[in-house]
Amino acid sequence: MSSPSFLLHPLLCCLAAFAALCLAMERHHQDALGQAPSPAWRRGLRALALLAFAFSWLTVWPRPDTGIAWTEWGAQLTLAALAVVALATWRPLWLAPALLLSSGGALLLGAWL
Numbered sequence: 001m002s003s004p005s006f007l008l009h010p011l012l013c014c015l016a017a018f019a020a021l022c023l024a025m026e027r028h029h030q031d032a033l034g035q036a037p038s039p040a041w042r043r044g045l046r047a048l049a050l051l052a053f054a055f056s057w058l059t060v061w062p063r064p065d066t067g068i069a070w071t072e073w074g075a076q077l078t079l080a081a082l083a084v085v086a087l088a089t090w091r092p093l094w095l096a097p098a099l100l101l102s103s104g105g106a107l108l109l110g111a112w113l
Helices: 004-023 026-033 039-060 066-090 092-112
Strands: none
Touching: 004 026, 004 039, 004 066, 004 092, 026 066, 026 092, 039 066, 039 092, 066 092
16 A cells, blocks of 8 residues: 555655646636746746656556556546646636645655655
């Protein structure tokens, strides 16, 4: 059985990745921060999302039972995507703080693991 921190790290990484991808879109960035993102900012958010997805998979991958690892990762991707869609729909101003908190939490938890 996995420890809770082992399950929380990929979820936080996926949440940060989806929030970064959401904020890389002009409309969602405008809703959340009140201005359109610059091209460099958009590239940075996309790069952050790619790194967060990679770290989320690297946390899950070393398990001996790869079928369960894929299933857990898929479930965490789904939960994170649903959370970001809900934030972008009903509370867009919370999207940027969610990105900061989830990426910070993932970094701290990743250093602890």
